[in-house]
Amino acid sequence: MAGGVIQNRCERRVLTPRQKYAMYVWTDGFDRDVSGCGLTEFLAWDSRGPCFTHTWNTAEKRAWNTCNLPGREVSAIFVSDVHQNLKRAKDTADCSSADINTVRQMLSEGHSQVPNLKIYGLYATSDLPVSERNLVQYIVHYNDNCASNPNERFDGVAVNNEAYAGIKCNSDAERTQYLDALAEIAVEAEKQTNGHLLTHYSMGWHWGICDGAPSAITWRGNTYNANHHMIDIFNSTDVQVGYIIHPRISDRMRSGGYDHAMAAGKSIFTTVYTNPTSLCQTTFFPNGTCFIQGHSEAAMFERFDEFSINNITHARPCIHYFRGIYSTGVHADWPSLYS
Numbered sequence: 001m002a003g004g005v006i007q008n009r010c011e012r013r014v015l016t017p018r019q020k021y022a023m024y025v026w027t028d029g030f031d032r033d034v035s036g037c038g039l040t041e042f043l044a045w046d047s048r049g050p051c052f053t054h055t056w057n058t059a060e061k062r063a064w065n066t067c068n069l070p071g072r073e074v075s076a077i078f079v080s081d082v083h084q085n086l087k088r089a090k091d092t093a094d095c096s097s098a099d100i101n102t103v104r105q106m107l108s109e110g111h112s113q114v115p116n117l118k119i120y121g122l123y124a125t126s127d128l129p130v131s132e133r134n135l136v137q138y139i140v141h142y143n144d145n146c147a148s149n150p151n152e153r154f155d156g157v158a159v160n161n162e163a164y165a166g167i168k169c170n171s172d173a174e175r176t177q178y179l180d181a182l183a184e185i186a187v188e189a190e191k192q193t194n195g196h197l198l199t200h201y202s203m204g205w206h207w208g209i210c211d212g213a214p215s216a217i218t219w220r221g222n223t224y225n226a227n228h229h230m231i232d233i234f235n236s237t238d239v240q241v242g243y244i245i246h247p248r249i250s251d252r253m254r255s256g257g258y259d260h261a262m263a264a265g266k267s268i269f270t271t272v273y274t275n276p277t278s279l280c281q282t283t284f285f286p287n288g289t290c291f292i293q294g295h296s297e298a299a300m301f302e303r304f305d306e307f308s309i310n311n312i313t314h315a316r317p318c319i320h321y322f323r324g325i326y327s328t329g330v331h332a333d334w335p336s337l338y339s
C-alpha cells in the first residue's frame, strides 16, 4: 500500500512535463546581497552602479533553482561574457586559465542541476557587419579543445544583433548584405567537430514591416519578409514583442513570423522585458501608474499562460533577464528563486 502511494506520487511528477522557457543571462544583474542594495536602489536601477554584479562568476551567484521553479522551468539560457575569455583561450592555445575554469564549472553545473538545459554563449556586438559571426569560432574552439566532457560544452551560440532595425526599409542590396553576414553564423557553427552547435537569434517583431506594410525580399530563392529569412537561417529565434498584454503580444508574434516558424518546425520564443524601459507598457518592471496594469512576476506568468487562447500555443516564453529583474528577490512582486 505504502509502496503504491509512493509510486503514484512519482508517476505524477514524471507525467507533469517541464516547461521550456528561455532566459537571457547578461553579464551583470541586480544583486541584493551587496550591502546597501535594497528596494530603493533596485527601483533606481543604476545598472552601472555597485548593486549590479557578475551573474555567474561564483557558485553562489549561479542560481540554478531559478531554472527549476515548478511549472516555470527554463530549458535554454543565453549566457553573456564569453568573448574575451574564450578568445584568449584560442589565441594562446591555453585552456588552463582561471577564466576558462569558471566557464567549465558554469556549464557542467548547469547541465547537471537543470534537466535538459541548453546553454548558449551569447554575443551582442549588434553592428551592421554582424561581427558576432567572427566570434562563433571561440565557442567552437572552446567546445572542441577546452571542454573535457559533453557537460562542459556549450550547446549553442545566441546572437543579439539589432542592427537590422536601422536598415529594415533600405535597399535590397543592403538587406541582402545583412542576411548574408547573418548566415555566416550558421556556417561557423557547423565547423565544430565535437557535436553540433545550435544557433539562436533575437528579432524585433516589426523587422518584416516597412511603412506599415509587409516588406518582402528575395534571398536565396525565397521571397518573404526578413523575419522569415532569419527563422530559416537559425535553429531557433526569439521575438522581442515589447508589450505586456495580449492581443498585442500575440499579434506581434504573428508579425514576427510565428506561423512560419511553426511550418518550418522550429522553436520560436516570445521575449518579454522585465528590466526598466522608456515606455511602461513594454516592460513588467514595477510601475503603479502605467496606463496598462500588470507589472509583476505573477502578471508575466499569466500572460504566458494565455498564449494558447491567443493562438500562439507553441511559442515559448523567454524572460529578459536573470537578475534584471527576474529572480532578484528584492521587491515583493519579484520573489527570489535563488538561495
Ligand SMILES: *[C@@H]1O[C@H](CO)[C@@H](O)[C@H](O)[C@H]1NC(C)=O
Residues within 6 Å of the ligand: 186, 196, 198, 199, 233, 234, 235
Ligand atoms: C540546426 O541547424 C542546422 C543548419 O540548418 C541543421 O543542420 C541542424 O540539423 C539543426 N539542428 C537541429 C537540432 O534542429
Ligand SMILES: *[C@@H]1O[C@H](CO)[C@@H](O)[C@H](O)[C@H]1NC(C)=O
Residues within 6 Å of the ligand: 247, 309, 310, 311
Ligand atoms: C484563434 O483562432 C480561432 C480559430 O481559428 C479563432 O476563432 C479565434 O478568433 C482566434 N483568436 C485570436 C485571439 O486570434
